[in-house]
Amino acid sequence: MDSERAVRTHRRGWLISEMTGNFVDRRALLERAVAGSFALGLAKLALAVTESHAEGESAPAPAQAQPSPQGMAFGQTTLKAEAKRLADQPFSKPTMDALPAPFNKLSYDQYRDIRFRPEKAIWKGEHLGFQVQPFAMGWLYDVPVDLWIVENGKATRLVADSNLFSFGPLIGPGPDAAPFGFSGFRIHGPINRADAFEEYTVFQGASYLRAVGRGENYGASARGLALNTAQPAGEEFPFFRSFWIERPKPLATEIVVHALLDSQSTTGAYRFAIAPGETTVMDVEATLYPRVALSHVGIGPLTSMFFHGQASQRRTEDYRPAVHDSEGLALVNGSGERLWRPLNNPKTLQLSAFMDKDPQGFGLWQRDRSFRNYEDLESRYERRPTVWVEPQGPWGDGSVELIEIPIEDEIHDNIAVYWKPSKGLAAGGPHVFNYKLYWGPDVPTSWAGARVVKTRVGGGKKPGSIVFVIDLTGPLVKDAKDLPAVDLSASAGKVSNVSVQRNLEISGVRVTFELAPGDSQLVELRCVLKAGDQAVSETWLYRWTKP
Structure with a gap:
């Protein structure tokens, strides 16, 4: 080799x-x-x-x-x-x-x-x-x-x-x-x-x-x-x-x-x-x-x-509650939309492509900086850097590709992300x-909208269902008089019991819902908080795959 x-x-x-x-x-x-x-x-x-x-x-x-x-x-x-x-x-x-x-x-x-x-x-x-x-x-x-x-x-x-x-x-x-x-x-x-x-x-x-x-x-x-x-x-x-x-x-x-x-x-x-x-x-x-x-x-x-x-x-x-060098993939696409995709350790290799033109930035973000959420005195995962790629000038059409590879322990790098030009590169x-x-500790982009603090996944009330809990915080939800609406979609299966409530512990909100995937092997989930027609949070993305 x-x-x-x-x-x-x-x-x-x-x-x-x-x-x-x-x-x-x-x-x-x-x-x-x-x-x-x-x-x-x-x-x-x-x-x-x-x-x-x-x-x-x-x-x-x-x-x-x-x-x-x-x-x-x-x-x-x-x-x-x-x-x-x-x-x-x-x-x-x-x-x-x-x-x-x-x-x-x-x-x-x-x-x-x-x-x-x-x-x-x-x-x-x-x-x-x-x-x-x-x-x-x-x-x-x-x-x-x-x-x-x-x-x-x-x-x-x-x-x-x-x-x-x-x-x-x-x-x-x-x-x-x-x-x-x-x-x-x-x-x-x-x-x-x-x-x-x-x-x-x-x-x-x-x-x-x-x-x-x-x-x-x-x-x-x-x-x-x-x-x-x-x-x-x-x-x-x-x-x-x-x-x-x-x-x-x-x-x-x-x-x-x-x-x-x-x-x-x-x-x-x-x-x-x-x-x-x-x-x-x-x-x-x-x-x-x-x-x-x-x-x-x-x-x-x-x-x-x-x-x-x-x-x-x-x-x-x-x-240990969590073991990772990076928690999620963050993107700011060419239109300015902010995306957050929690990383996963899937059962089978997964490749995701996020189509875009002239991306503003993408990277692997270690958001959680609390020792208690890792409890590893040696590895100190809360001290791992966030790495952000910021293009200088237009990169044209292409996609941010994310690869997630199954691993059975923490000794292997199993995540890769990069920008793939749609037309490839000619010889010469x-x-x-x-x-x-x-x-560094954060990405170099400021924004008043809410961002995801934590995603939690567990068993739902009915056999075979999955419950998702998403905590978000930021000025646009912290100071809002009314709770935002939840714009949630799934590529397959059935979503139910969608709710949003204030989470005073983080000065933000919590979104919960259940997914019944049925016979689906893969479900793409998308969630964003809105005030009227205006997005007030980053767009949360998640790929569920059958275990």
Whole structure:
């Protein structure tokens, strides 16, 4: 199995025709030595517990970019020209041959025994507000990644050797050149405290990246691109083969990372301007040069985990009320309608498409921030970030696609969402998609209408019926003199006992109803609160499937 597939587990049901794919546990790989510490890597792989370092403390000299015969000038058009040049050539996956033991076949424990030396962080002690720590190549991460540092218009390649990494007893001293290559990097800065540098962004594994806002732990992931997701022929995983990291200017509030994407079907030039904070914001510029026509392409893809919650149809014996990195899919479509779709862990793979034109935003939202609704002292799901994709400019016709994959425990990512252009992308390009990625406690859109606080699902009064309870709050319902009307519809089955009442506990309202699905295997539900003809709430959507 290719490493980039293994990194994100080659998810069960990812191939619709093959519902028994193998998994690599993403949470089993994580050993939190400190409760609430950030997970390192996109497979939640902990190389080591990161120690925070004050900017001005005494430390050995940091690593420097090493002179290389491959040194190059780097400007605004360099990466696009390189992506176009690469697209005009046959695809060739980068490899490293003839690695000596044990580096040619590292186990998980051996890989964890390769530790970056924190005192060697790029720009350590230079008072820039940003530091970079590379990841070693090895274990699942067997594709070498070039790392370049850009300063004054010149890029210099970093060299992976024992100057940057230490080796534990499972590895031994190793040759001077070890560990031979990089697999990605992480960015540190004073995101939580002015006197401590902590990790808040990771690029590692295929085209995966993660980030957090202030006080958060890693949760949902983003990717550079998704190709053929949940298609019968199997998913293709593009990967970032090279990164160019610009040296920040003094007093800079953001760091700029350029990435070269490659795969069998396409290349791409990416620019990430990353500004950490309460909400960490990334300005993303993506330019694609397909080698072939792309019929099923996902722009701004996100992945996450939903095991169970109060909106779940599948019951568990878990003592925790909810276990998920993300609670629901939120959308603001091109007409300004706000949609909320609680996530589910279905019995069979589910694919939903929300048709639209020029979407204003979509993302995976962790709305519930109360510890008592998770009761997990280790995972702290209430601290997982909401991730929001905000297109910059028109994206045309297409759909937001949501994929929900059945899982039996919480160690697997089973949720994916992305924008799928209706016409695909023609070979050649360039095809440009610019957007912002927000990683924080909330979505960056304000609205006076009511939003769903919680969806609860349980057994109805009659055998085979299901009761739904939806709590909503917001200024338009909190201060309303009269209760709003409920506009509720179902694609199949029969809805009954619809009611709306005030819920003083949340300064909002509660909607309840029962669904009798009958012989239906699937029912699409839609609910919105109205005052006259005016919607005063977001539109609640739910897909019920026969258990």
